[in-house]
Amino acid sequence: MSKKGKVLVAMSGGIDSTVSALMLHDQGYEVVGITMKTWDYASAGGGGKGKKETGCCNLDSFNDARMAAVQHGFPHYVLDIREEFGNHVVENFIEEYIAGRTPNPCVLCNTHIKWAALLKRANSLDCDYIATGHYVKVREENNRHVLSRAKDLTKDQSYVLWGLGQDCLGRSIYPLGDMLKTEVRQLAFDMGYEDLAKKAESYEICFVPDNDYRGFLKRNVSGLEERVKDGDFILADGTKVGKHSGYPFYTIGQRKGLEVAMGKPMFVTNILPETNTVVLGEIHELQQSEMMVRGLNMVKYAAIPDNIEAITKIRYRDPGTESILTNVPGGVHVNFRHSVSSIAPGQSAVIYEGDDVVAGGIIQKEMIPG
Numbered sequence: 001m002s003k004k005g006k007v008l009v010a011m012s013g014g015i016d017s018t019v020s021a022l023m024l025h026d027q028g029y030e031v032v033g034i035t036m037k038t039w040d041y042a043s044a045g046g047g048g049k050g051k052k053e054t055g056c057c058n059l060d061s062f063n064d065a066r067m068a069a070v071q072h073g074f075p076h077y078v079l080d081i082r083e084e085f086g087n088h089v090v091e092n093f094i095e096e097y098i099a100g101r102t103p104n105p106c107v108l109c110n111t112h113i114k115w116a117a118l119l120k121r122a123n124s125l126d127c128d129y130i131a132t133g134h135y136v137k138v139r140e141e142n143n144r145h146v147l148s149r150a151k152d153l154t155k156d157q158s159y160v161l162w163g164l165g166q167d168c169l170g171r172s173i174y175p176l177g178d179m180l181k182t183e184v185r186q187l188a189f190d191m192g193y194e195d196l197a198k199k200a201e202s203y204e205i206c207f208v209p210d211n212d213y214r215g216f217l218k219r220n221v222s223g224l225e226e227r228v229k230d231g232d233f234i235l236a237d238g239t240k241v242g243k244h245s246g247y248p249f250y251t252i253g254q255r256k257g258l259e260v261a262m263g264k265p266m267f268v269t270n271i272l273p274e275t276n277t278v279v280l281g282e283i284h285e286l287q288q289s290e291m292m293v294r295g296l297n298m299v300k301y302a303a304i305p306d307n308i309e310a311i312t313k314i315r316y317r318d319p320g321t322e323s324i325l326t327n328v329p330g331g332v333h334v335n336f337r338h339s340v341s342s343i344a345p346g347q348s349a350v351i352y353e354g355d356d357v358v359a360g361g362i363i364q365k366e367m368i369p370g
Contacts, residue, residue, distance in 0.1 A: 003028065004027065004028045004029045004030075005029060005030070005127075005128035005129060006029070006030040006031075006032065006125075006126060006127045006128050006129070007024055007029045007030070007031055007032070007127055007128065007129040007130065007131050007173060008032050008034055008118060008121060008122040008125060008127040008129070008130045008131070009021040009024060009031055009032065009033050009034070009130075009131045009132070010034055010035075010036065010114070010118060010130070010131070010132045010133075011033045011034065011035050011065035011068070011069070011076070012035065012061055012065065012133070013035065013060070013061030013062060013063070013064035013065040014061070014133070014196075014199070014201075015133075015184060015185065015188050015193070015196045015197065015199055016133030016134075016135075016176060016184060017065070017132060017133035018064070018065070018068050018133075018188065018193065018196060019133065019175075019176070019184050019187055019188050019191070020131055020132065020133040020174075020175040020176060021033055021068065021069070021072075021074075021131070022068065022072060022191055023175045023187075024131060024173065024175060025072050025074060029129075030074075031069075031072075031074040032074060032075050032076075032077070032125055032127060033065060033066075033068070033069040033074060033075065033076035033077070034076070034077045034078075034079055034118070034121060035061070035062050035065045035066070035076070035077070035078050035079070036078075036079045036080075036081050036114060036117060037062075037078060037079070037080045037081065037082060038081055038082060038085040038089075038109070038113070038114075038206060038207070039082060039085060039086075039090075039206055039207040040082060062078060064196070066078075068193075077121075079117060079121060081113060081114075081117050084113055084117070085109065085113055085207075088108065088112055088113055089105050089108050089109045089112075089113060089207075090105075090207060090220075092105070092108055093105045093108075093205075093207075094217060094220060094221060096346050097213070097217055097248040098221070098248055098273065099273060099346075100247060100248070100271040100272065100273035100345075100365075101271075101344070101345045101346025101365070102251050102252065102344040102345070102346045102347050103346050103347075104160075104346070104347055104348045105205055105207075106160045106205070107160050107161075107162065107163055107348050107360075108163075110160055110161055110163060110164065111163030111164060111297075112163075115130070115164055115168045115172075118130045118132075119167070119168065119171070122171070128171070129171050129172065129173050130168075130171055130172055130173070131172065131173040131174065131175065132172070132174065133175075133176055134157045134161060134174055134176070135150035135152055135155040135156050135157050135174075135176050135177060135179075135181075136148070136149070136150050136156065136157055136158045136161055136174050136177055137149070137150060137151075137174060137177035137178070137355075138169050138172055138173075138174060138177075140170075141300075144166065144299075144300065144301070144302070145166050145169035145170045146169075146299060146300050146356050146357070147161060147162070147164065147169060147299050147300075147356070147357040148354075148355040148356045148357065149352070149355040149356075150174075150176070150177045150178075151177065151178050151179060151180065152179065152180045152181050154181070155180075155181050158350070158352075158357050159313055159316050159348065159350050159360075160316065160348075161357075162297060162299065162348060162350045162357055162359070162360025162361075163297050163360060164297075164299075165297065169299075185197045185198075214248075214249045217248055217249070224246070224248065225245075225246060227246075228245075228246030228247055228248060228249075228276055229245055229246050230243050230244075231243065231244050231246060231247055231275075231276035231277055231278065232244070232275075232276070232277050232278075233258070233260050233277075233278050233279075233280050234277055234278075234279055234280070235279070235280060235281065236269070236270075236279060236281055236285065241260055241262065241280065242259070242260035244258075244259070244260075244278050245259075246276070247271050247272070247273050247276050247277065247278055248273075250268045250271060250278050251268065251271075251344060252268055252269070252270070252271065252286070252342050252343070252344040252345075253267055253268060253286055253341065253342030253344065254267065254268040255267050255268075258280070260280070262280070264282065265282070265283065266280045266281065266282065267280065267281060267282070267283055267285070267286055267342075268280060269281040269285045269286055283341070286341045286342050287339040287340070287341055288336075288339060288340060288341075288343050289335065289336050289338070289339045289340075290333065290334060290335045290336065291314075291333075291334050291343050291349070291363055291364070292328070292331055292332075292333060292334075292363075292364040293331050293332050293333075293334055293349045293351075293361040293362065293363055293364065294330055294331035294361055294362055294364050295331070295361045295362045296331060296332060296359050296360070296361040297359060297360055297361065298358075298359050299356075299357045299358060299359055299360070300353060300356050300357060300358045300359070301358060301359075303327075304325055304327055304332055304351070304358060304359055306325075306326060306327050307324060307325070307326060308324075308325050308353070308358070309322065309323070309324055309325075310322075310323055310324075310325055310351045310352060310353050310358055311323070311351070311352040311353075312325075312334050312336070312349055312350070312351050312352070313349065313350045313352070314340060314342075314343055314344075314347060314349055314363065315344070315347055315348075318340075320352060321336050321337065321338065321340050322336070322337035322338075323335060323336045323337060323351075324337075325351065331361065331364070332351075332359075332361070334349065334351075343363060344363065345363050345364055345365035346362065346363065347362070347363050348360055348361070348362060348363070349361055349362070349363050
C-alpha cells in the first residue's frame with residue numbers, strides 16, 4: 001500500500017480525468033482507474049440504431065482510459081451503470097420537462113449516480129479516496145468538508161457538484177483545482193498525450209449528444225407530440241396570440257423558434273403544463289427579484305445562517321447575483337439585490353460565500369410566502 005493511500009480515479013478518456021490519474025500516480029498514490037458507462041446511444045433511442053456512439057460513453061473513450069492505465073502500470077475497470085442512470089437520471093429528465101420545469105441532469109447524475117457508484121466500488125476495492133478531473137477545490141474547516149471554486153474560474157464546476165454530501169467530499173480528491181486549463185493541456189502534452197492535449201471539449205448532455213432535447217423527448221415519450229400539440233400561446237393577461245407545438249418543447253427565457261409574430265421580441269415567461277399553455281412576454285417580464293429554493297444540500301455550514309449575504313447563481317454560466325437569504329420551512333427564500341432574468345423552475349440554485357459553496361438546491365415555481 002502506498003504511503004499516500006489508494007485512490008479510485010474516474011477516467012472518462014478525456015484530458016482532465018487522464019491528467020488527474022497520472023498526476024496522482026506520479027505523486028505516489030496507488031491509483032485504480034475506473035470508467036463508467038452511463039448510456040448506450042445506439043440501442044436506447046439516442047440518435048438511431050447503427051449510429052456511432054459519441055460523447056463520454058463510446059468505445060474509443062474506454063480504450064483511451066484503459067491505455068493510459070496500462071502504460072502507467074495501474075489497473076483499470078469498466079463499470080456499467082446504465083440501468084441506474086436510466087432509471088434515475090433519464091426518467092427524471094423526462095418527468096421534469098413533462099411537469100413544465102427545466103431539469104439539470106448533470107447535477108442529479110453527480111449526486112445520486114456517479115459518486116454513489118464510485119464510493120461503492122472504492123469500498124469494495126479498499127480505496128481510501130475517490131478522484132475526478134473536475135475543476136473544484138475541497139478543504140476541511142470547522143469539522144466540515146467545504147467545496148469551493150477552482151483557480152480557473154472559466155472552468156469551475158462547483159455549480160454541478162453542489163449536491164455532494166459530506167461523506168463524498170471527505171473522500172474526494174480534485175487534482176485540477178489549483179490549475180488553469182492551459183496548464184492541464186500543457187501537462188498532457190508533456191506527458192506524451194499530444195492528441196489529447198488538442199482535443200476539443202464537449203458540453204452537451206451525455207445522453208443527448210446532438211443537443212436536441214426536444215427530439216429526445218419525442219423519441220422516448222410515446223405519443224407526446226400528438227398529446228401536446230396545438231396548445232395556446234398567451235400573454236400575461238390571458239390574451240391568446242397563437243398556437244405552439246407543445247409546452248414541453250419550450251424553456252423559460254426562450255426567444256427563438258416561437259413561430260409567432262408580435263412585431264417585437266417576445267420570450268417565454270411561464271409554462272403551464274396543466275393547460276398546455278405557454279405564456280409569452282417582453283424581456284422585462286422575465287425579471288424577478290426573489291425566488292424559493294428547496295431540496296437544499298448544506299455544504300459549508302450545517303444550516304444556512306439567517307439573513308446571510310451571499311452570491312446566488314441560477315444557472316451554470318451565471319456569474320451570480322448578490323442576495324439575502326432567509327430560512328423558510330423546507331427551504332430558503334432568496335431576495336436578490338437587483339432583479340435577475342429567466343429564473344427557471346427545476347434548475348439548480350447554488351449559493352456562494354466568496355468562493356465557497358454554502359449550499360445548493362432546486363428552484364421552485366411556487367410564489368414566495370407572505
